[in-house]
Amino acid sequence: MSFMTEQIVELTPEILARINVGKAMQHVSLASIPDTAPYKAALLTYTTRIVECVNKGVGLFLWGDTRTGKTCAAAIVAKTAAAHGGKVYFTRADEMIHAIQERERFINGTTETTVEKRVLEVDLLVIDELSEPADIKERRTVERVIRQRQDRQRATVLTTNLTKDALRVAYGEPFLQSVEEHTVRLPVFGVNWHEMGKDRMRDFLGAK
Numbered sequence: 425m426s427f428m429t430e431q432i433v434e435l436t437p438e439i440l441a442r443i444n445v446g447k448a449m450q451h452v453s454l455a456s457i458p459d460t461a462p463y464k465a466a467l468l469t470y471t472t473r474i475v476e477c478v479n480k481g482v483g484l485f486l487w488g489d490t491r492t493g494k495t496c497a498a499a500i501v502a503k504t505a506a507a508h509g510g511k512v513y514f515t516r517a518d519e520m521i522h523a524i525q526e527r528e529r530f531i532n533g534t535t536e537t538t539v540e541k542r543v544l545e546v547d548l549l550v551i552d553e554l555s556e557p558a559d560i561k562e563r564r565t566v567e568r569v570i571r572q573r574q575d576r577q578r579a580t581v582l583t584t585n586l587t588k589d590a591l592r593v594a595y596g597e598p599f600l601q602s603v604e605e606h607t608v609r610l611p612v613f614g615v616n617w618h619e620m621g622k623d624r625m626r627d628f629l630g631a632k
């Protein structure tokens with residue numbers, strides 16, 4: 425049962441730690457994405473309608489080349505859901521697979537649970553950097569997580585640089601189809617973050 429509401433709560437360091445979003449991603453926001461970015465409008469719509477999207481199990485499929493802004497976009501979505509009171513977990517795909525296969529425990533202040541249970545139960549799960557599975561066991565782990573979350577109508581955000589064809593080869597047509605039925609596909613491209621980063625460094629300390 426989700427307790428997400430339209431009301432916004434402050435994202436405390438404790439909440440951010442529980443989401444598990446990387447430190448560098450804790451400060452990214454929609455505001456830093458240029459309005460000219462082709463993916464910004466859809467991201468804005470999704471985050472504006474986050475309560476409805478998450479409650480209906482509508483996820484996002486953030487697809488794009490290397491360093492186009494997928495992880496930052498996923499972090500923005502994760503933080504928005506958490507700010508609305510949602511239980512959110514952000515994990516890299518390889519870390520999630522490893523944690524589930526090793527039956528690792530997720531310790532969060534006073535409560536302790538397995539990573540797998542948390543992955544299945546949160547209102548919004550972000551699986552960052554989905555790539556080709558190393559073996560059939562990894563493939564099955566990813567398939568199971570996605571299927572069980574869909575069965576429970578829970579929203580999942582995926583980021584990947586695998587093309588549709590590569591994803592089909594790696595995980596099979598049924599997997600691709602079920603992802604397509606439960607996520608909005610959003611190609612992430614169009615911002616030169618590298619140049620913006622270089623400019624920021626050039627301006628740092630007022631250097632010309």
Ligand SMILES: Nc1ncnc2c1ncn2[C@@H]1O[C@H](COP(=O)(O)OP(=O)(O)OP(=O)(O)O)[C@@H](O)[C@H]1O
Nearest residue numbers: 452453456457489490491492493494495496497617
């Ligand atoms: N919304 C944003 N706000 C601020 N900076 C951003 C944002 N999106 C991207 N960037 C900048 O661009 C860099 C690359 O973004 P990000 O890591 O999200 O890309 P990616 O597509 O996930 O890359 P990879 O394919 O390597 O995982 C970030 O380190 C950051 O400096």
Ligand SMILES: [Mg+2]
Nearest residue numbers: 494495496553
């Ligand atoms: Mg990334």
